[in-house]
Amino acid sequence: MSVYDILAERGYIEQCTHEAELRELLEKQSVTFYIGFDPTADSLHVGHYVQVMVMRHMQNAGHRPIALLGGGTGMVGDPSGRTDLRQMMTVDTIDENCGRFKNQLARFIEFGEDKAICVNNADWLRELRYIDFLREVGSQFSVNRMLTAECFKARLEHGLSFLEFNYMLMQSYDFLELYRRYNCQLQLGGNDQWSNIINGVDLIRRLDGGQAFGLTFKLLTTSAGQKMGKTAKGALWIDERKTTPYDFYHYWRNIDDSDVENCLALLTFLPMDEVRRLGAYKDAKINEAKEVLAYEVTKQVHGEENAKKAAEAEKALFSKGGGEVPSIEMERSGFAEGMNIIDAYLAAGLITSKGEGRRLMEQGGVYVKDQQIKDFTHCLTLDDFEEDKLILRKGKKTFKQIHLK
């Protein structure tokens, strides 16, 4: 079974420039391909992770990945699919983010020698000379055609700066550069990258007469079409300092029924017949599939150790008892005289204001040791702690353990 078929079967593929030719090429030889990551934040998130999964599938099949860090394109900002102007980032931030991306990618992709390459387009984009670039690359683009591109639609209504309008040229040029340097013949990306990709393919053909391919993948969305991986605190990050392994696990454990099969296919390496078997579960049984999903994805991202811990903590909580819950250290002295319960919730970070605490309590969402508390003046004392630990609960699913020091 070729990689193309694997990717297709697992449901990654959305659009392809030349399906038959690409399929043949991938079967015949090792192909160098690239995926670009713009350093828009200080950590990758699950959206990027789908791309990483594809890279791994490709690498397993003997192809050579190039991870392209957007140290240059990040200075311009991709307007695709956005309705507002991206905030401009400083060069320092961009370089810092690139460094972090690189470290994270190295956890999933084996770099080195002929296996995989990591490059930064700052190396060539920042050096570009304006006139030269306009003459070589700019002349190949038709503004008329660019304006009709889907990716600018949203922006034409609200305004699009010339800076961002150029993004497409930058990315197309990247592809050309990689084609020339590494004989990179294929660019992969999320489906929102389609127009950026096909323009790169075109550019290679026009300037070098070369044959290049583009392939895009489904964006990770819920069955309702919403972007996935959004939590109240923002994106679902790969960096465990931004999203703890527990929260990460929790997200997948609580996912919508109808998204289970899709996520298993895209985010794990489980064989497809297994994926389909799990995805077919109905009613309460589908919870088993969600456990598998949460465990597998967490294992890939945070390691087996963390995945086990998260799974145990989750189980322990819902079947009563302790387990490993997000915890916080607090001074023993604070409780010596008793601490007001709302103050304690605030200190533990479960609420952001006392007003919120009051509402929470009025609506019956405050529990200490499984006892619902309805008294604003209730105090927690050292007697409430067992072995210096006490679990505060907010609603049904949010917990925080106080650890005395």
Added chain:
RNA sequence: GGAGGGGUUCCCGAGUGGCCAAAGGGGGCAGACUGUAAAUCUGUUGUCGACGACUUCGAUGGUUCGAAUCCAUCUCCCUCCA
């Protein structure tokens, strides 16, 4: 450079002197129902020493008993003209 329109709470968006801590929707949180799901329904959604007080409607000053609303200056954004 000229003319016009606009910046309201987490987001979108009403409000054009007191009835405004500010409609409505989205999102969030909690409750009911469930399967730790979805959908649905209910409540809630500025802060605090809480039947009260304090701080919010781009910024700073001003008019007024009283300003998100009126005036001045500044600032940012958008549209059209050149």
